Amino acid sequence: xxxxxxxxxxxxxxxxxxxxxxxxxxxxxxxxxxxxxxxxxxxxxxxxxxxxxxxxxxxxxxxxxxxxxxxxxxxxxxxxxxxxxxxxxxxxxxxxxxxxxxxxxxxxxxxxxxxxxxxxxxxxxxxxxxxxxxxxxxxxxxxxxxxxxxxxxxxxxxxxxxxxxxxxxxxxxxxxxxxxxxxxxxxxxxxxxxxxxxxxxxxxxxxxxxxxxxxxxxxxxxxxxxxxxxxxxxxxxxxxxxxxxxxxxxxxxxxxxxxxxxxxxxxxxxxxxxxxxxxxxxxxxxxxxxxxxxxxxxxxxxxxxxxxxxxxxxxxxxxxxxxxxxxxxxxxxxxxxxxxxxxxxxxxxxxxxxxxxxxxxxxxxxxxxxxxxxxxxxxxxxxxxxxxxxxxxxxxxxxxxxxxxxxxxxxxxxxxxxxxxxxxxxxxxxxxxxxxxxxxxxxxxxxxxxxxxxxxxxxxxxxxxxxxxxxxxxxxxxxxxxxxxxxxxxxxxxxxxxxxxxxxxxxxxxxxxxxxxxxxxxxxxxxxxxxxxxxxxxxxxxxxxxxxxxxxxxxxxxxxxxxxxxxxxxxx
Numbered sequence: 001x002x003x004x005x006x007x008x009x010x011x012x013x014x015x016x017x018x019x020x021x022x023x024x025x026x027x028x029x030x031x032x033x034x035x036x037x038x039x040x041x042x043x044x045x046x047x048x049x050x051x052x053x054x055x056x057x058x059x060x061x062x063x064x065x066x067x068x069x070x071x072x073x074x075x076x077x078x079x080x081x082x083x084x085x086x087x088x089x090x091x092x093x094x095x096x097x098x099x100x101x102x103x104x105x106x107x108x109x110x111x112x113x114x115x116x117x118x119x120x121x122x123x124x125x126x127x128x129x130x131x132x133x134x135x136x137x138x139x140x141x142x143x144x145x146x147x148x149x150x151x152x153x154x155x156x157x158x159x160x161x162x163x164x165x166x167x168x169x170x171x172x173x174x175x176x177x178x179x180x181x182x183x184x185x186x187x188x189x190x191x192x193x194x195x196x197x198x199x200x201x202x203x204x205x206x207x208x209x210x211x212x213x214x215x216x217x218x219x220x221x222x223x224x225x226x227x228x229x230x231x232x233x234x235x236x237x238x239x240x241x242x243x244x245x246x247x248x249x250x251x252x253x254x255x256x257x258x259x260x261x262x263x264x265x266x267x268x269x270x271x272x273x274x275x276x277x278x279x280x281x282x283x284x285x286x287x288x289x290x291x292x293x294x295x296x297x298x299x300x301x302x303x304x305x306x307x308x309x310x311x312x313x314x315x316x317x318x319x320x321x322x323x324x325x326x327x328x329x330x331x332x333x334x335x336x337x338x339x340x341x342x343x344x345x346x347x348x349x350x351x352x353x354x355x356x357x358x359x360x361x362x363x364x365x366x367x368x369x370x371x372x373x374x375x376x377x378x379x380x381x382x383x384x385x386x387x388x389x390x391x392x393x394x395x396x397x398x399x400x401x402x403x404x405x406x407x408x409x410x411x412x413x414x415x416x417x418x419x420x421x422x423x424x425x426x427x428x429x430x431x432x433x434x435x436x437x438x439x440x441x442x443x444x445x446x447x448x449x450x451x452x453x454x455x456x457x458x459x460x461x462x463x464x465x466x467x468x469x470x471x472x473x474x475x476x477x478x479x480x481x482x483x484x485x486x487x488x489x490x491x492x493x494x495x496x497x498x499x500x501x502x503x504x505x506x507x508x509x510x511x512x513x514x515x516x517x518x519x520x521x522x523x524x525x526x527x528x529x530x531x532x533x534x535x536x537x538x539x540x541x542x543x544x545x546x547x548x549x550x551x552x553x554x555x556x557x558x559x560x561x562x563x564x565x566x567x568x569x570x571x572x
Contacts, residue, residue: 131322134314135254138203139263141313142247143270145210148305149243150274151281151298152213156220156233158282162291169226177229181237186514188241193248193507197359197500200315202246202253207310209242214302221295241507248494248506253316256329257439257495257559258431261488265424268487272417326561359501363508368440371554372493373512375447375485378547380516382454382540383482385524387412390461390475393533398466408468411476419480420487423450427488438558443492445555447485448548454481455544462537485547486513495559 160174192209196202216236223229247267255263278298286294314320317328363369387409394405423446430442457477464470490506497505528536558566 127322128328131317131328134317134320134322138250138254138313139267141309142206142250142267143273145206145305145309146243146247146267147270147274147277148298148302149210149213149240150271151278152210152217152236152302153240154275154278155217155282155295155298158279159286159291159294162286162294166291167224173226177226177233180230180234182514182518184234184237185240186511188238189245189510189514190241190504190507192242193245193503193505193510194359196246196249196503202249202503203310203313203315205242206246206250207306207313209239209246209306210302210309211306212239212242214299214304214306217295217299217302221292221299241510244490244510245503245506248490249499249503250313250315251491252494252499252502254325256325257561258329259428260491260495261424261426261428261431261443262421263424264491265420265422265487268420268424268483269417272413272420275413359504362497362501363505366496368496368554368557369493369505369509371444371551372489373509374550375451375547376489376509377512377516378543378550379451379482379485379489380513381520382458382543382547383486384517384520385536385540386458386478388521389524389528389536393461393536394466394471397533400466404468408471409475411472411474412479415476415479416483416486419450419483422480423447423484423487424491438556439562440492440496440557440559441555443488443495444551444557447488447492448551450481450484451544451548451551454478454547455541457481458537458540458544462533496557496563497560 156178163169164171164174192205196205199205213236216232216239220229220232220236223232251260251264251267281301282294282298284294285297317324322328390409391402391405394400394408395402400408427443427446430446431439434442457474457480461471461474461478464474490509493509494502494505524536524539527539
């Protein structure tokens with residue numbers, strides 16, 4: 001009995017001093033073992049009293065770090081008169097040991113220290129390797145997971161014709177099933193952003209959302225009536241928003257401002273990956289088996305992917321005992337920029353705690369976010385207008401068959417993939433070259449350039465000869481020009497707010513984008529009806545120029561970290 005109690009106390013005192021995940025696991029396991037040993041020992045004697053001093057021996061070194069245990073003598077006494085006989089005493093004693101272990105483990109988790117840049121430099125290669133490995137795993141989970149979100153979001157689109165043939169549904173009924181999805185999705189992105197910031201665990205929101213959308217797709221494959229289809233697809237919209245905004249927060253947590261553009265744009269390419277693969281997956285399963293298989297297949301992949309993401313992805317470097325992304329990057333970028341970026345953009349985590357205002361108040365008072373919101377609206381308004389009407393223009397104006405017209409506008413997605421990747425690379429290069437300028441302003445300048453390219457590409461689609469290659473290139477250029485701002489708007493807006501408000505800012509910026517898509521249908525339809533294509537294309541050119549104009553006030557805007565550094569320098 002005495003040895004069990006002594007071992008338990010020694011382990012708790014020792015393990016509570018170590019911050020690493022391995023020691024946490026060892027502490028918890030050893031606590032359970034000690035509890036079981038104590039229970040077994042106590043069960044052999046129901047009335048004996050014991051008196052023991054907890055004098056732990058010098059522990060052995062484990063791994064790369066040595067654990068130092070200071071003796072903490074503690075005398076535990078249980079007199080015969082106070083002894084609880086039988087099962088009650090054994091249960092009370094066991095719970096005492098287990099409670100001590102859990103309390104010690106909980107204190108250790110809460111006390112996990114944040115490693116500084118100096119610590120990172122001292123540890124060297126091991127810390128750098130762990131940081132990059134954990135970050136790569138998390139980033140891979142974001143890319144794969146968000147592509148799978150697209151599987152469960154677009155699966156209905158590619159099984160609709162098979163459902164129509166199997167169940168005899170009309171086009172009106174198919175439209176009714178998906179009619180409420182955009183509204184649910186728009187609100188879901190904002191709510192998931194708020195939850196990610198409140199709970200501080202974007203991985204949890206991202207993974208659970210993916211799992212739930214998977215089960216929703218599977219449930220859809222089991223339904224047979226239009227009201228049930230509509231209700232289930234509404235639920236899908238409510239959880240689809242759990243993909244983007246948690247990723248926004250993880251990208252801010254794991255990637256420093258100096259290189260965030262290329263990583264963010266690479267993640268944004270998962271839109272194109274998911275959009276490219278889902279017709280092959282859902283459409284192929286529907287053609288080979290049935291529409292129910294076309295819905296269930298993406299659902300199963302989503303459930304498995306969500307479980308894997310929950311087990312492998314990490315919320316932030318600090319939560320796994322690593323330095324923050326900015327601290328990790330500071331020595332690397334300081335060598336190239338003579339302190340420019342590191343002084344202006346690298347801020348300690350404590351600086352983000354200076355703002356005691358509520359998150360929504362901070363966001364609503366941020367004028368730059370309003371500029372980005374206006375630009376987001378116009379970019380999606382233009383995007384949806386061209387996607388809805390470009391193939392009709394080619395068919396009606398030049399008598400091109402439907403299939404060939406669709407092929408001519410297919411360059412949009414390929415150009416979009418290139419545009420989102422280039423936008424991140426170019427904006428990162430500008431920030432590295434001009435570290436003293438406002439980082440958000442430099443990204444805004446890139447977005448304005450993209451909007452001008454959008455105006456030129458729409459004009460080219462209108463005036464160039466109706467050759468297939470020219471129209472395909474015009475649509476590819478338009479996709480390139482639209483996906484650039486589409487990638488940078490949310491990222492740049494998030495960079496101008498504290499990290500604790502990053503996901504909420506991303507969710508807030510989703511509203512104007514979805515409103516732009518929803519509002520594009522009727523106005524352009526009336527415009528084409530009243531003025532024809534001679535009114536349609538000039539309006540698109542003007543709207544592209546307007547999208548650039550609303551972003552001009554943000555031309556020199558600094559990032560949040562730059563603003564904090566400059567404010568501290570002025571106060572000093």
